[in-house]
Amino acid sequence: MNQEAQAAVPIITIEQAGAHAGGTVTIRGWLYNLRESGKLLFPIFRDGTGIMQGVVSQKEHLEVFGALKGLPQESSVIATGAIRAEARAPGGFEMGVSAIEVVQRVADAEPYPIQLKEHGVDFLLDRRHLWIRTPRQAAILRIRAEAERAARNFMDAQGYTLTDAPIFTPAACEGTTTLFEVNYIDEQKAYLTQSGQLYVEALAAALGKVYTFGPTFRAEKSKTRRHLTEFWMLEPEAAYAHLEDMIQLAEGLVSAVVQSVVKNRTRELEMIERDVASLQKIKPPFPRITYDDAIKVLQKAGNPTKWGDDFGGDEETIISKEFDRPVVIHRYPAAMKAFYMATDAARPELSLSFDMIAPEGYGEIIGGGERLADYDTLVRRLREHNLPEESFQWYLDLRRYGSVPHAGFGLGLERTVAWICGTEHIREVIPFPRMLYRVYP
RNA sequence: UCCCCGGUAGCUCAAUGGUAGAGCAUUCGGCUGUUAACCGAAGGGUUGCUAGUUCGAAUCUAGCCCGGGGAGCCA
Numbered sequence: 001m002n003q004e005a006q007a008a009v010p011i012i013t014i015e016q017a018g019a020h021a022g023g024t025v026t027i028r029g030w031l032y033n034l035r036e037s038g039k040l041l042f043p044i045f046r047d048g049t050g051i052m053q054g055v056v057s058q059k060e061h062l063e064v065f066g067a068l069k070g071l072p073q074e075s076s077v078i079a080t081g082a083i084r085a086e087a088r089a090p091g092g093f094e095m096g097v098s099a100i101e102v103v104q105r106v107a108d109a110e111p112y113p114i115q116l117k118e119h120g121v122d123f124l125l126d127r128r129h130l131w132i133r134t135p136r137q138a139a140i141l142r143i144r145a146e147a148e149r150a151a152r153n154f155m156d157a158q159g160y161t162l163t164d165a166p167i168f169t170p171a172a173c174e175g176t177t178t179l180f181e182v183n184y185i186d187e188q189k190a191y192l193t194q195s196g197q198l199y200v201e202a203l204a205a206a207l208g209k210v211y212t213f214g215p216t217f218r219a220e221k222s223k224t225r226r227h228l229t230e231f232w233m234l235e236p237e238a239a240y241a242h243l244e245d246m247i248q249l250a251e252g253l254v255s256a257v258v259q260s261v262v263k264n265r266t267r268e269l270e271m272i273e274r275d276v277a278s279l280q281k282i283k284p285p286f287p288r289i290t291y292d293d294a295i296k297v298l299q300k301a302g303n304p305t306k307w308g309d310d311f312g313g314d315e316e317t318i319i320s321k322e323f324d325r326p327v328v329i330h331r332y333p334a335a336m337k338a339f340y341m342a343t344d345a346a347r348p349e350l351s352l353s354f355d356m357i358a359p360e361g362y363g364e365i366i367g368g369g370e371r372l373a374d375y376d377t378l379v380r381r382l383r384e385h386n387l388p389e390e391s392f393q394w395y396l397d398l399r400r401y402g403s404v405p406h407a408g409f410g411l412g413l414e415r416t417v418a419w420i421c422g423t424e425h426i427r428e429v430i431p432f433p434r435m436l437y438r439v440y441p
Numbered sequence: 442u443c444c445c446c447g448g449u450a451g452c453u454c455a456a457u458g459g460u461a462g463a464g465c466a467u468u469c470g471g472c473u474g475u476u477a478a479c480c481g482a483a484g485g486g487u488u489g490c491u492a493g494u495u496c497g498a499a500u501c502u503a504g505c506c507c508g509g510g511g512a513g514c515c516a
Contacts, residue, residue, distance in 0.1 A: 117452075178514085222514065
């Protein structure tokens with residue numbers, strides 16, 4: 001091909017290939033796999049948007065054949081050729097490769113470690129920087145991006161302003177869980193945030209309806225498929241809002257995220273073989289059950305949980321299996337919730353709190369409720385929880401100066417996306433998972 | 442922190458007290474429509490580490506290291 005003709009060839013992405021059937025194009029990517037059949041080669045290219053098979057015959061393109069033959073997996077290549085519909089090719093289209101440029105050839109002595117077959121979790125996590133190249137992982141990360149975009153769009157459309165809470169905090173937000181301590185300036189200690197909750201309350205009093213969306217850190221020694229030490233949380237908070245408002249907002253948010261993924265990431269959901277029918281059902285209102293009734297459901301199922309006990313994974317699974325949509329459990333006993341949770345005036349032993357449990361055993365994806373607005377009660381609670389009052393003076397100011405009823409919640413992004421994707425573990429839905437005993441790569 | 446499971450070739454696994462194996466990957470050869478291609482050949486091992494039992498240990502015992510799942514805690 002001469003220079004002039006080459007300049008006219010459009011550079012496209014693989015997902016656009018169907019629109020160029022019959023034409024000659026250039027794709028830039030990596031060699032995903034190479035099958036050889038005598039004097040025919042079948043290179044499979046990937047470029048991040050999809051994979052496409054190429055075909056090269058030795059007779060027709062001797063030079064291209066020689067460049068591709070024996071080329072190791074994941075070598076980077078720029079391929080040019082005619083696109084045509086081909087039923088025998090994965091994806092339905094293939095490229096008759098007429099020119100190839102090997103950008104970087106992977107060394108034969110150090111072949112690409114991740115093969116197109118089953119691997120163990122430990123091996124893959126140690127090579128997460130390469131693992132994300134596999135089509136399944138790439139599809140999951142695209143679904144995550146869509147979920148984030150949909151969540152922001154929904155919150156913005158509801159009149160909530162995105163505000164960013166600090167990552168460094170002077171002390172515990174909730175006091176109960178373990179914090180990551182870091183050296184701040186001049187011998188000072190600071191902690192990585194475990195929730196933007198307290199700050200978002202201040203922002204709600206300033207802007208009305210707000211939310212934060214950012215990373216959260218928990219130094220809990222939790223080793224389960226539902227835990228990360230670093231995860232992303234979306235936390236709305238609204239002044240003059242009550243429990244009911246937040247439950248409705250949570251239903252709307254989760255539904256909007258799921259439906260947006262179903263609509264805009266259909267191909268990715270198919271790629272990871274997710275049952276889309278079960279996602280299409282996710283529309284408000286969601287089933288609701290009080291803590292009192294949840295206890296009855298559990299006891300009926302033979303579970304030994306009694307009133308006053310918190311729910312573990314088993315209990316959540318029993319309750320969520322009763323429904324085909326996320327279920328809202330509300331009005332937990334006040335004793336088991338955080339110090340800032342408001343109590344039910346009709347029954348002071350109950351908090352105006354709610355959790356949303358995802359279907360299919362993915363656990364709690366949302367926790368929230370109405371906050372205590374009264375200064376004296378809040379101070380008493382701080383003391384009951386043995387929290388350092390001096391650290392919370394700024395927070396108490398919110399009750400000194402124009403305190404109002406307000407409510408909010410936190411949505412765990414990874415648990416939500418793991419449920420939408422149907423992954424075994426939430427570590428697959430974040431690019432570089434940080435877990436107990438694993439911070440590499 | 443506690444409970445359970447695991448660690449054998451680069452990878453996935455087999456071998457349950459008696460010569461350490463297969464598939465994939467790698468190297469070489471063959472094949473004009475392959476679909477994680479296939480066929481033939483070759484190279485590749487301190488069986489996580491240490492000590493013990495035994496004529497003999499991948500296998501049994503103890504301790505340690507590393508990883509996974511779960512509990513507690515939480516999104």
